[in-house]
Amino acid sequence: MTYTKLNSTHLDRLGAMVAPDRISTGVSNLELHARDESHHEACLPEAVIWPEQKDEVAEIVRYANEHRIPVTGWGSGSSLEGNPIPVCGGVVLNFNLMNRILEIREEDFQADVEPGVIYQDLNDKLRHKGLFFPPDPGARATLGGMIANNASGTRTVRYGSTRHNVLRLQLVTADGEIVRIGTRSSKTSSGLDLINLFVGSEGILGLVVEATVRLVGLPAAFSAAVASLPTVEACSRAVFQIMRAGLNPAALELMSPECIDVMNRERDLGLPVSPTLFMEFHGTAEGHLADVLSMAQELCEEEGGTAFRSGLGRDERDRLFRARHELSEMIRREHPDRTHSTADVAVPISAYPDIIAWSRQALEEAGIPGYIFSHAGDGNVHLVFMGKTGDAGEWKEIGRIYDRLVDRSLASGGTATGEHGVGLGKRKYMEAEHGASLAWMRRIKDLFDPNRILNPGKLIP
Numbered sequence: 001m002t003y004t005k006l007n008s009t010h011l012d013r014l015g016a017m018v019a020p021d022r023i024s025t026g027v028s029n030l031e032l033h034a035r036d037e038s039h040h041e042a043c044l045p046e047a048v049i050w051p052e053q054k055d056e057v058a059e060i061v062r063y064a065n066e067h068r069i070p071v072t073g074w075g076s077g078s079s080l081e082g083n084p085i086p087v088c089g090g091v092v093l094n095f096n097l098m099n100r101i102l103e104i105r106e107e108d109f110q111a112d113v114e115p116g117v118i119y120q121d122l123n124d125k126l127r128h129k130g131l132f133f134p135p136d137p138g139a140r141a142t143l144g145g146m147i148a149n150n151a152s153g154t155r156t157v158r159y160g161s162t163r164h165n166v167l168r169l170q171l172v173t174a175d176g177e178i179v180r181i182g183t184r185s186s187k188t189s190s191g192l193d194l195i196n197l198f199v200g201s202e203g204i205l206g207l208v209v210e211a212t213v214r215l216v217g218l219p220a221a222f223s224a225a226v227a228s229l230p231t232v233e234a235c236s237r238a239v240f241q242i243m244r245a246g247l248n249p250a251a252l253e254l255m256s257p258e259c260i261d262v263m264n265r266e267r268d269l270g271l272p273v274s275p276t277l278f279m280e281f282h283g284t285a286e287g288h289l290a291d292v293l294s295m296a297q298e299l300c301e302e303e304g305g306t307a308f309r310s311g312l313g314r315d316e317r318d319r320l321f322r323a324r325h326e327l328s329e330m331i332r333r334e335h336p337d338r339t340h341s342t343a344d345v346a347v348p349i350s351a352y353p354d355i356i357a358w359s360r361q362a363l364e365e366a367g368i369p370g371y372i373f374s375h376a377g378d379g380n381v382h383l384v385f386m387g388k389t390g391d392a393g394e395w396k397e398i399g400r401i402y403d404r405l406v407d408r409s410l411a412s413g414g415t416a417t418g419e420h421g422v423g424l425g426k427r428k429y430m431e432a433e434h435g436a437s438l439a440w441m442r443r444i445k446d447l448f449d450p451n452r453i454l455n456p457g458k459l460i461p
């Protein structure tokens with residue numbers, strides 16, 4: 001596909017669609033939109049535009065489509081697979097100024113938001129109303145970016161991923177039409193499910209300009225606990241037992257000893273440096289949660305658990321989970337001369353102990369600094385390697401390990417990417433994961449975006 005390079009006429013026309021201070025071709029702005037948080041190579045766009053209204057987005061996209069100019073959406077740029085890198089140049093649409101919370105309907109447990117709203121800001125606003133939006137990917141992500149990547153987080157095990165919490169979208173399609181999909185009803189059996197098609201489509205089918213999201217009541221009671229076990233394999237078996245027992249955790253996170261060591265040093269957590277589970281349970285009554293915790297403790301002890309600290313208050317719970325959310329940044333600070341790369345496989349829960357055991361062995365054999373942390377209740381594993389920057393041999397080895405990890409995940413019925421999306425990094429696994437249905441994805445892309453101007457080069461190999 002050949003694309004048009006922006007010339008002064010294009011820039012004048014695009015500039016006339018927004019205020020002059022909301023379009024830039026300045027090098028520093030281009031550089032700020034050339035890479036996400038992944039190790040993938042940077043690529044400069046030709047212009048960055050900050051729209052404020054959905055009509056502006058529609059006009060820009062319509063013009064870009066007519067002139068075969070690539071358009072890539074940008075939220076916070078916190079993706080980990082190169083998802084928003086404008087590999088074909090063109091225009092980046094940065095949604096940060098479309099950051100209004102349009103309406104909160106407490107009585108329906110719903111909010112209408114623009115795509116540039118940061119999910120923590122939404123939750124700050126909702127806290128006073130006793131509500132929250134559950135998906136929590138950790139980084140300061142925007143709702144638009146979360147919808148595009150179908151982001152998840154520590155609470156997905158109980159409340160679902162972004163996909164499960166989106167009811168309605170307004171989209172700008174490649175030809176510049178504004179289309180509304182979905183309803184405000186919590187269930188529907190009407191027509192094809194375009195919400196499920198668009199959530200997770202990484203901005204290659206259309207751009208989100210408004211969303212209605214589902215909210216959840218803050219739990220009346222919660223309990224949190226930290227369990228130390230002798231091996232990550234024992235942790236993974238305890239996870240399986242907790243899930244099988246139907247304890248319904250609101251968070252169940254596994255961390256290898258290397259993670260605990262870094263977190264202790266950065267946040268003074270004082271935890272034993274051993275494989276560890278953080279868990280949280282939500283409910284209506286303290287008594288019931290006490291029973292749940294004692295059962296979780298029993299299950300951990302059956303797997304050789306060496307310590308189980310429960311009855312954590314809100315402050316301690318927040319301190320632990322904040323450290324968990326900031327773990328990726330801590331790991332990067334630990335290795336300033338290295339670059340991180342994160343595997344993101346997810347498997348059915350029965351295959352979880354096997355994939356954890358395999359990851360641990362791979363980590364030990366690799367001789368490269370590495371970490372395992374995992375949204376364990378979802379069977380989602382991050383094997384993170386910190387590769388020496390510029391060391392081709394080391395990066396080849398990391399790639400080889402990831403290929404084998406993905407093979408193993410797919411063989412158990414899992415996926416190459418549980419939450420980070422495909423972007424650039426996971427395209428090579430699409431054929432193996434989806435087989436003949438990949439051809440249908442190509443047809444759907446061509447149907448929605450025949451000129452392939454929307455986030456070209458992503459998701460579909």
Ligand SMILES: Cc1cc2nc3c(=O)[nH]c(=O)nc-3n(C[C@H](O)[C@H](O)[C@H](O)COP(=O)(O)OP(=O)(O)OC[C@H]3O[C@@H](n4cnc5c(N)ncnc54)[C@H](O)[C@@H]3O)c2cc1C
Nearest residue numbers: 073075076077078079141142144145146148151152203208
């Ligand atoms: C430290 C750290 C921890 C993380 N932890 C998690 C985690 O636990 N779980 C998880 O799921 N992810 C995690 N991530 C990855 C990342 O935060 C998520 O993928 C997040 O959803 C990206 O949101 P963003 O606003 O940064 O989007 P961006 O990275 O800017 O964009 C993401 C994708 O969305 C597209 N896009 C942006 N806006 C729109 C729009 N309005 N319409 C259509 N497409 C659009 C972009 O083109 C791109 O394809 C983590 C990242 C970091 C750096």
